[in-house]
Amino acid sequence: MYQYLKGWLMMITTIALDLDNTLLNSAKEISEENERVLKQLHKMGKRIVLCTGRPIQGIQKLLTQLELFEPTDYAITFNGGLIQHNQTQRILAQTTISKHEVAALYQDAQKRHYPIDVIGADQVYSLITLGKSAYESTMGAVLPFTDVSFDDLPVDQTFGKAVCAAPAEVVQRVRKEMPAELNDLLHIVPSRAELLEFLPNNVNKARGLTQLMAHFGETLDNAMTFGDEENDFEMIAQAGIGVAMGNAIPQIKQVAKAETLTNNEDGVAAYLKQYFNL
The missing domain is CATH 3.30.1240.10 (Hypothetical Protein, Haloacid Dehalogenase-like Hydrolase; Chain: A; domain 2)
Structure with missing residues (x-):
């Protein structure tokens, strides 16, 4: 899907998603509608990237539900400090504390x-x-x-x-x-x-996503991000299209380029269906 932004043509190749209160509803689950739409876009060739503070062991159930085990499927964990291949768990980039x-x-x-x-x-x-x-x-x-x-x-x-x-x-x-x-x-x-x-220091989800996009020869301009909390701020502000959830804190809504429904109203699926004409 192409969109004109600031006078030039942009292609969204990657959809990066916060989990709690964004992709997940209040029951800590991915709804059937969110699952359906994300799987459809993944089959169309879009990268679906889970961006979370959890370790990759903590999102295995979600990766399995969304079937994100293709050669180009990665997850961003520790809020941007670790990027791993979903299937092999090979580390692409890592920043740690001692x-x-x-x-x-x-x-x-x-x-x-x-x-x-x-x-x-x-x-x-x-x-x-x-x-x-x-x-x-x-x-x-x-x-x-x-x-x-x-x-x-x-x-x-x-x-x-x-x-x-x-x-x-x-x-x-x-x-x-x-x-x-x-x-x-x-x-x-x-x-x-x-x-x-x-x-x-200096670790955040935008930095992790920047490293992942560079691995594919792309930039944050090619990414669409969804989030609701302060730890999503940088990736919402810096992405080509940063989408705030309807339940997002005011700081996120202020820097987002778009806003969608809440996490309990399938806000992720609602925006993706509109944007990609699904």
């Missing part, structure tokens, strides 16, 4: 009393001396969790990210009072009201 960055975060968490979980390649480390968070209750079926002290966190390993899973008011306070040195060291962004993510 125990050094986690140490600075841990010191702040000790002072201000909030929980931290550190996500590695194949497991999650709960820094138990800070108190057990709710993260395992939501992610425990995806990756194994290990309760460790900070000293026992592996020093010879890198990590995709750290998270603070806590009630919304705690997450809001933690972020509002974050020391400047940590804001300079890490990219700190909420992915939902109850989850604050600590990513490698």
